[in-house]
Structures are given as C-alpha cells and as structure tokens.
Amino acid sequence: MSALLSIDTSLAITGSGGAGAITVGELLLRMAGKNGLFGLMRRSFGPQIRGGEAAALLRISDQAVSCMNDSFDILLALDWLNAERFVEDIKLRPDSLIIADPSVGQVPSVYREMGIEVLEMPMKSLAGEVAGGRTNMGAMGLLAHRLGYSGDSAAKLIDHVFSSKDKEVASGSKAAFIKGYNEALGVETRNAKQAIPVPRKRQRHADRWQISGNEGCGLGALRGGVRFAAAYPITPATDMFEWLSPRLKRLGGRLLQAEDELASINMVIGGSFGGVPSMTATSGPGLSLMLESMGLAVAAEVPALVVNVMRGGPSTGCPTKSEQSDLNVALYGLHGDAPHLVLGALDHADCILTTEWAVRLAEALQTLAVVLSDQYLAQSRALIARPEYRLPEIPARSIAAEDETYQRYKDTESGVSPMAIPGTALNMYVADGLEHTETGKPSSTATDHQMQLDKRQRKIGDFDFGQYWADIRGQGTTAIITWGSSSGAVREAAGRISSSGESVKVIAIRLLLPASPEKLASELQGVERVLVVEQSHSRQFYMYLRSHYDISAETRVLARPGPLLITPGEIVQQIREWSGA
Numbered sequence: 001m002s003a004l005l006s007i008d009t010s011l012a013i014t015g016s017g018g019a020g021a022i023t024v025g026e027l028l029l030r031m032a033g034k035n036g037l038f039g040l041m042r043r044s045f046g047p048q049i050r051g052g053e054a055a056a057l058l059r060i061s062d063q064a065v066s067c068m069n070d071s072f073d074i075l076l077a078l079d080w081l082n083a084e085r086f087v088e089d090i091k092l093r094p095d096s097l098i099i100a101d102p103s104v105g106q107v108p109s110v111y112r113e114m115g116i117e118v119l120e121m122p123m124k125s126l127a128g129e130v131a132g133g134r135t136n137m138g139a140m141g142l143l144a145h146r147l148g149y150s151g152d153s154a155a156k157l158i159d160h161v162f163s164s165k166d167k168e169v170a171s172g173s174k175a176a177f178i179k180g181y182n183e184a185l186g187v188e189t190r191n192a193k194q195a196i197p198v199p200r201k202r203q204r205h206a207d208r209w210q211i212s213g214n215e216g217c218g219l220g221a222l223r224g225g226v227r228f229a230a231a232y233p234i235t236p237a238t239d240m241f242e243w244l245s246p247r248l249k250r251l252g253g254r255l256l257q258a259e260d261e262l263a264s265i266n267m268v269i270g271g272s273f274g275g276v277p278s279m280t281a282t283s284g285p286g287l288s289l290m291l292e293s294m295g296l297a298v299a300a301e302v303p304a305l306v307v308n309v310m311r312g313g314p315s316t317g318c319p320t321k322s323e324q325s326d327l328n329v330a331l332y333g334l335h336g337d338a339p340h341l342v343l344g345a346l347d348h349a350d351c352i353l354t355t356e357w358a359v360r361l362a363e364a365l366q367t368l369a370v371v372l373s374d375q376y377l378a379q380s381r382a383l384i385a386r387p388e389y390r391l392p393e394i395p396a397r398s399i400a401a402e403d404e405t406y407q408r409y410k411d412t413e414s415g416v417s418p419m420a421i422p423g424t425a426l427n428m429y430v431a432d433g434l435e436h437t438e439t440g441k442p443s444s445t446a447t448d449h450q451m452q453l454d455k456r457q458r459k460i461g462d463f464d465f466g467q468y469w470a471d472i473r474g475q476g477t478t479a480i481i482t483w484g485s486s487s488g489a490v491r492e493a494a495g496r497i498s499s500s501g502e503s504v505k506v507i508a509i510r511l512l513l514p515a516s517p518e519k520l521a522s523e524l525q526g527v528e529r530v531l532v533v534e535q536s537h538s539r540q541f542y543m544y545l546r547s548h549y550d551i552s553a554e555t556r557v558l559a560r561p562g563p564l565l566i567t568p569g570e571i572v573q574q575i576r577e578w579s580g581a
Helices: 021-034 123-128 135-146 151-161 167-191 213-224 238-250 261-273 284-299 327-332 348-365 375-379 446-461 486-499 517-523 540-548 568-579
Strands: 008-016 038-045 053-061 072-077 092-100 117-120 209-212 228-231 254-257 278-282 304-310 341-344 368-374 381-384 470-473 478-483 504-509 511-513 529-534 554-559
Touching (some): 008 021, 038 375, 072 135, 151 167, 238 254, 238 375, 327 511, 368 375, 486 568
Parallel strands (some): 304 368
Antiparallel strands (some): 038 053, 470 504
C-alpha cells in the first residue's frame, strides 16, 4: 500500500495471565517504532499477583497519538478465559475482526450477537508443530503479517529480544512466529472480508522514543537534578523505581528501598536537608501515609518531590486501573496552612517536562512539589517524537555561605532564604515541624507564626511560573478545560471537531497549585461555553475550578470514574449535543 495512506489501526490481544498477550503487544509496538510510526500500548490486567486476565491494547498510527481510539479494529484472543472482564474495555464494531483459535473455546456471545467476522486460526496446534513453539509468538506472526511488517525484520527483532533467553526458548519463539506469519499468507485472501488500512512497506524515517509515563517521570526527575530516591513498592508506581535505580547509580546517586511509605518520605526529607535533590513515588494509599511528613517539608522549607501515580480508590480500590481521584488529597490533604506545589503530567512526553519542572521549582522555592500521574500514563507505552522543550530559567537552590549572623528562616522579600548545608561552620540551625523564629528557634508567638506563614505563602504566590502553567491549543467560543491524562482524548476530540469547521479551544492545566486565575480569565475571554473533562466520580477537578477560578461562561461537566477511559468520541458527542449539531 502507498505510504501516503492514512494509518490508524487499533488492536487488542487478550489471554489469561501468563499466556503472553503483553509480550506480543510490546513486540508489535517496537516493530511500529522501527517503521517510523507512532503508537500507544495500554496494559489491562486484574489485581491478581499471578494468573487472572491480561490484555495488550494497541493503537498504531502515522500521526502522533496520546490516547486510545473509540473502538478496536482487530481482537486476537489467545484464549477466552475471563473474557467477560474485557468486554467493557475492548469495544468492537460490527466491521471489526476477531482472530481466535477454535480449540480454546467459543467467542463470547456479546461479540457473536454483533455479527462480527471471526477468523479461525489454529494458533495452538501451529505452535505445537515446532520444538519449543509458543502460541503467543505464532499469534504475533499472524498480526505482523496483517499489519504489513516485514517477516525478516520481525524475526530479527525476536532474535534480539530473546537473545538473553535459553537457546531453545529463542529458537522456538522465532520458529512459531515464522509459522504464524506464513500461515497468514494463505488465509488472508481466502477468508478475510476486510483489509485494515496499514502499510505493506514503509521507509524507515525518524526514530521514535518508546517510553512509559513512569519512565518519563523518572527521566524528568534526573534531568531536574534528583540524585537520591527512597522507595516503597506500590502499584502502579513501582516500575518507576525499577527504571530509576540503575540510572541513579550511573549518575553517582542512589535509590534506597525503605521499609514503608513513612520511612521513604522521611528519607527524602533527610537527603534533601543534606543538600541532595531527592524524591519518592507512590500511589493513593501511600500518599495518605506520607501526608504528615509532607507537611514537615513545607514547614521546614526542605525541597522534596513526590510523584503520585493515581489508581482507582478509595482504600485498595482498583490498584491496576486508572483514575484521577487523588486530586483533592494532593491539593488539600496537608493539615494547617501549607502552601506547596501540585502539578499534573498531561501525556507521556509531558511526564518528562512536568517532573523536571517540578524538581527545579521545589529546589528554587524550597518547598514540596507533588506531581500527579495515573496508571494509564504510568504503565502504558508510547512511541513519540523526541521531546523538545525549553524550561524558563529557574534559580538553583539558594545555598548559604558561612555567616555568624545566619538566619535560616530570614523574612526576605521573595520569601526564599538561603539554606545551609549541614556541617557548614557557623550555620547550624534546627529544622523541624515546630513553628519558629527567623533563626529556627521554636516559637508559638502570634508574631512569628504570622511572619513564617506569610513568608511560606509569599515565595510561592509571588513567583512567576510563566507559560507552562497550562498547555493551550486552538481558538473558539467553545473551550474544553481538562488536566492530566484526560488531555490526550480532549486534544483528539478537538481536532475532530475542528476538522469539520468548528473551532474549539483546549486548556489543559499543568500547574494546579498555586492556581492561576488571572491567566485562565485571559484565556477565556470571548468563550461562551466550557466543557470540563475529568476521570473522577465526584467531579474533583470541576470543584477545584469552582474554588479557585471565576468562570462566567456556561459550563458543563463530563466526569466518569475509572477504569474505563473517556474516549475522544464521547467528548465530541458532548460538544455536538450541546451545539445541536
């Protein structure tokens, strides 16, 4: 097919835990990158440690993508165990295609009743014809052929990926792939009624970055100067620690696994107090445990970064599913008046920018910064163009020189006072959670409390955060305001609407605290209608906007909890119904 043909294909690979669905998805995504395409892969699985269900959900396109499409073109089922758990996640159309092995069970009734074409392929028996053959690799051969990938190139990729495995595993995987690929050569024209519009040959062009949101946040932290991380494992943040650990070591830093979340946040405060930019990462339950010590970082004015990867809650909730429901606790969870920074990463590339910016802001303002990501961003993988951005000049942490009159918490005009490194002669001081005088001496007088409250507020409230407070695209009398990972679906929806001749403005807020009411008011001049889009049940983002911003335009809300992500089509429908189109 011509390389000029528009490519946008969505496919799902499902199976029981351990069947290899995720491996197939990851390899197909890598192939897409080697062909210069863009792509996105979501992992969907249950909370079980072993077994359960697993699905790789992919979208491959010749244009940049940062969200899944409304539905899937192809569903390949390695087996139908626990298939009912995927019906809501994997939306098919009557013209979609199901590829399944008839020996592993019947296609679920919900799909049969739609009249969807089923292409029966004996994947299990094909794999059994070769020594060490694996069903999932035979299935990958079928899909690689259907997606137009070169069989030789794909086989070389398998050799590379499995080079560290046992020789029998590597050779069996490759042989099963070839078997599946060749089987598809005859079946495609014999049985398939449709052709998915994907390229048969494509010249390789610019290399793509393949990155997850967790890796993006880790990279942003390193770029910002973080050299110490304290970690306690929790889904879905643990991947970040695994990525960071060897890279911190290569940069002369360290990652330490703590005994719990309380220890990890206090280790971060200790590392930063010692002069080393420090971070931790967690999810909702862990964030709840860290809150008291996060307040200590604010009171003692010790820079600290916490990346919170949101999941469905409350309590243990839906630990492997995505939701934007930790916004309130990040904004308001610290007791007392505790001004701090809260930022939300908008997409995979933005995880890098937002986290680097958060580290630099925390260091400059000597305060706590919380970066909010979510399971969807964190554990999905994206093929993206190399990120290009230039953050504004932000001063490094102000370090105090030796001074016998040193005042750690001096009431300066900016609110930022130089921070002494432990061991600096003449600059000893006490840093704890008690209110204090300018020298750090504990005090509960009204004068000292007022002074320090004003100081901590002033250094954040008076700081010029510049243009990166939000990502703003388009113009029009209709605006969509969103945040976090919902931004991808909103941008695509706006693009669809704009292509039909109606202009829509998108405002994706990156800096959530402190709020930027004057900047938003400027962007909403001439806007008559506002749609707020978020992934939470209690409309936390909408209530945040109501609390901090004055929006005079007519406003509606599209809010839904996880685990089902809001799609571009749903957003388009909301706008169309509103406008009567």
